[in-house]
């Protein structure tokens with residue numbers, strides 16, 4: 001009886017065990033195609049590549065990874081199907097055939113030289129092939145020589161936002177990387193990205209542009225992107241880095257060379273002085289309050305480096321590293337209680353009065 005009841009117990013048990021695996025497999029398969037976070041939208045912008053699909057790369061390093069990705073998935077699918085087929089065969093072939101079935105002991109088999117050789121050699125060969133294919137891709141991506149005129153970006157991960165510096169252009173911004181589009185067949189115009197961290201380990205990942213690369217404290221990592229299409233590419237921090245890891249969103253805004261040049265020119269100019277009375281009051285409030293301790297606005301006494309540079313804050317699409325669209329209402333909510341939009345973030349609640357909120361919102365909107 002034990003055998004029969006054991007068997008009856010195992011079938012639903014197997015199904016129960018299998019369900020979470022199937023769900024996990026489904027999640028892993030859809031993760032690559034998952035859309036990143038809700039889409040905040042302030043001003044009309046170029047096409048947004050909403051679905052961050054690793055199977056539709058639109059940049060060279062991501063494209064170089066597609067072939068090995070397909071190969072690995074294919075091999076894993078093959079292994080999965082073989083294991084599943086053997087399991088199904090055994091379950092059906094050796095099912096109990098009657099109440100007396102358990103009384104008879106099955107033939108006891110020990111060892112098989114051929115089978116053991118097969119399941120040792122075949123996996124070794126598979127691993128060997130995967131190592132060779134991965135090594136080729138790694139070398140191809142890491143050793144890619146960057147042309148002289150490649151754009152240089154220094155990307156620094158902070159809890160929980162991205163600092164973006166263009167050392168050759170003298171530009172500092174946050175959370176939205178602007179780069180020129182490259183030509184797939186013509187002259188390449190890649191962007192070389194130097195990755196650093198100010199606190200803990202973060203990871204740069206814009207699925208349609210490049211694979212993940214970590215930003216590690218006290219270490220300098222490198223990656224590059226070479227997008228073939230203009231538009232906004234959504235990315236995310238891909239290494240758990242604390243409470244607001246999921247809201248450490250990143251945008252890569254790929255522009256035509258002309259639009260990129262216009263953006264560069266604008267970034268280099270100082271924002272015009274506020275003219276509106278409320279905004280003028282806002283500027284005064286900004287310097288009277290502790291905003292200046294953490295934020296920088298070019299050519300002003302605001303020299304803080306703990307938070308994002310706000311020199312051209314108003315032309316950014318989002319605030320709080322992608323947590324909300326950069327609209328006056330959201331900015332109001334953000335300054336009133338940063339925690340309500342991004343719980344645990346390091347922007348303190350300054351206990352601002354309604355008048356201070358209005359004037360600061362008015363002033364920050366002039367920074368463009």
Ligand code: CUA
Nearest residue numbers: 202237241245
């Ligand atoms: Cu930064 Cu996760």
